[in-house]
Amino acid sequence: MRMLLLLPFVGLLAVPLFNTETPVLAGFPFFYWYLFAWVPVTSVLIWLVHRHEKAED
DSSP: OGGGGHHHHHHHHOHHHHOOOOSOBTTBOHHHHHHHHHHHHHHHHHHHHHHHHHHHO
């Protein structure tokens, strides 16, 4: 379950994959909204791992 915490790390290190301006979402280039999208995704992943770890105790 802790391996899920590697997803944001890998997703944000792959800069050549999201270093582009298109597509645009609400006026933001892809680069920015891709980065902003990782904030809630990372929060959910941390919550899931925490809940799983707590259930094991």
